[in-house]
Structures are given as structure tokens and as C-alpha cells.
Amino acid sequence: MALVVMAWMAHVVACSVHKDQSAVLISCGIAMTTPPVKPTTPQTVETLDHETVYDGYFTIDRYTLQHETFDGGMSAPLTREIFERGPSVGALAYDAKRDQVVLICQFRVGAYAVDYPDPWLVEIVAGSVEPGEQPEAVARREMREETGMEAGRLEHMYSYFVSPGGATEHVELYCAEVDANQAAQLAGHQAEGEDIQTRVMECDDALAMLAENRINNAVSIIALQWLAVNRERLRAAWQ
Numbered sequence: 001m002a003l004v005v006m007a008w009m010a011h012v013v014a015c016s017v018h019k020d021q022s023a024v025l026i027s028c029g030i031a032m033t034t035p036p037v038k039p040t041t042p043q044t045v046e047t048l049d050h051e052t053v054y055d056g057y058f059t060i061d062r063y064t065l066q067h068e069t070f071d072g073g074m075s076a077p078l079t080r081e082i083f084e085r086g087p088s089v090g091a092l093a094y095d096a097k098r099d100q101v102v103l104i105c106q107f108r109v110g111a112y113a114v115d116y117p118d119p120w121l122v123e124i125v126a127g128s129v130e131p132g133e134q135p136e137a138v139a140r141r142e143m144r145e146e147t148g149m150e151a152g153r154l155e156h157m158y159s160y161f162v163s164p165g166g167a168t169e170h171v172e173l174y175c176a177e178v179d180a181n182q183a184a185q186l187a188g189h190q191a192e193g194e195d196i197q198t199r200v201m202e203c204d205d206a207l208a209m210l211a212e213n214r215i216n217n218a219v220s221i222i223a224l225q226w227l228a229v230n231r232e233r234l235r236a237a238w239q
Contacts, residue, residue, distance in 0.1 A: 148184030
């Protein structure tokens with residue numbers, strides 16, 4: 001009986017996990033390997049049909065297309081409605097001398113539409129890129145319109161898609177040097193229906209709000225997380 005148990009234990013010990021770049025394999029006394037596979041990305045997309053199905057405050061387009069697959073073939077035709085939001089810019093207002101941020105609060109119909117308890121959200125400055133505008137110019141324009149402040153130096157954080165499965169919106173995100181003492185209490189572009197209240201906050205307080213999930217929109221979360229990492233560097237650079 002002891003010999004049987006020892007043989008079983010030896011078999012178990014012989015079982016091992018082999019890990020390489022492409023796979024994790026479990027073997028029992030047998031060497032199992034797979035050669036690393038170099039990832040490749042398909043390149044081909046064919047648009048079969050494209051039409052605008054709604055054109056109001058926003059635009060929705062319908063695409064029928066097929067694309068190359070990872071095995072080298074082509075997908076079946078896909079039909080998707082796309083929210084044509086276009087490019088936009090976000091800018092986190094940071095006063096490095098005082099270690100303060102200036103956030104804004106405004107009503108958001110998207111939060112209201114899903115019965116969110118408080119549809120007045122705390123955010124960073126953001127706005128759409130108009131035809132012919134450069135992202136940095138938009139950051140400065142929106143800072144002026146939404147806070148009353150002039151942006152000084154700008155540092156680029158990230159470029160990212162908001163929801164590429166169904167929307168075209170692509171964001172250029174900046175940190176903007178400001179003088180928080182110049183923030184207007186109320187601001188916003190009246191012709192666009194904006195009603196904005198500014199919130200001058202100690203950086204620690206804003207990061208505490210972030211940690212407590214009291215800031216709940218992606219662009220602001222991304223910006224404040226970036227600031228948490230880069231804060232000391234900016235305080236030294238922007239004095």
C-alpha cells in the first residue's frame with residue numbers, strides 16, 4: 001500500500017505548470033511547450049453601406065460593414081448604429097502654487113435619464129472640438145467659458161476613446177495651469193444652455209472625493225488619477 005501511495009505522490013509532484021508568452025499548460029510528467037505566437041492585427045475593413053438615420057442635437061449613423069478576422073478570413077456583414085459625437089477635449093484646472101483644483105458642477109441629462117440620485121455632476125472642464133479648431137485652443141476656450149479663468153501652461157495627459165463600441169467620441173485630455181483665485185462662482189455659455197457652478201478645492205479634498213466614488217464620470221476620474229501620480233512633479237515645475 002505504501003508503494004502505491006508513494007507512486008501516486010510522485011505522479012502528482014511530476015505535474016507542473018509551464019508558462020510562456022502564449023499559453024499556460026499543465027503537464028503530468030510530460031514536457032509540453034508551445035512556440036510563442038506573435039500577435040497580429042487585422043487591417044482590412046470594407047464599408048458596405050453608410051447612412052445617417054438621425055440628425056438632431058446629436059447625429060446617429062448606421063454602418064453595414066465587414067472586417068478581416070484574426071484567422072485571416074472576413075467577418076459576416078455587421079450592422080451597427082454609431083453615435084457621432086466627434087472629437088472633444090477635457091482640461092483639469094490645477095493651481096500648482098496653491099495645490100488646488102477647480103472643478104465644475106452642472107446638470108447632466110444622461111444621469112437624469114437613468115434615475116441617478118443626483119444628476120448635477122462634479123466634473124472637469126470639457127467641450128467639443130469645432131471644425132478647424134486645435135485641441136489646445138479648445139482647452140483654453142472651454143476653461144474661459146466654464147470657469148472664467150485663463151489657462152496658462154498645458155500638459156497633455158492622454159488621448160482615448162470614450163466608448164468605441166458605439167460612439168466616435170475621442171478625447172484629448174490636458175492638465176491646465178490656472179490661478180484659482182480668478183475662478184468665477186457661476187459660469188457657462190448661455191447660448192448653449194450651460195449653467196455651471198465652479199468648485200475651488202484643495203487637491204487632497206478632490207482626491208478624497210475620488211476615493212469615495214463621489215466623482216463618477218470617466219474624464220474626471222482619469223484626470224484626477226493622473227494628477228495624483230504627477231502632482232509633485234507639477235508643483236515643482238509650475239512655480
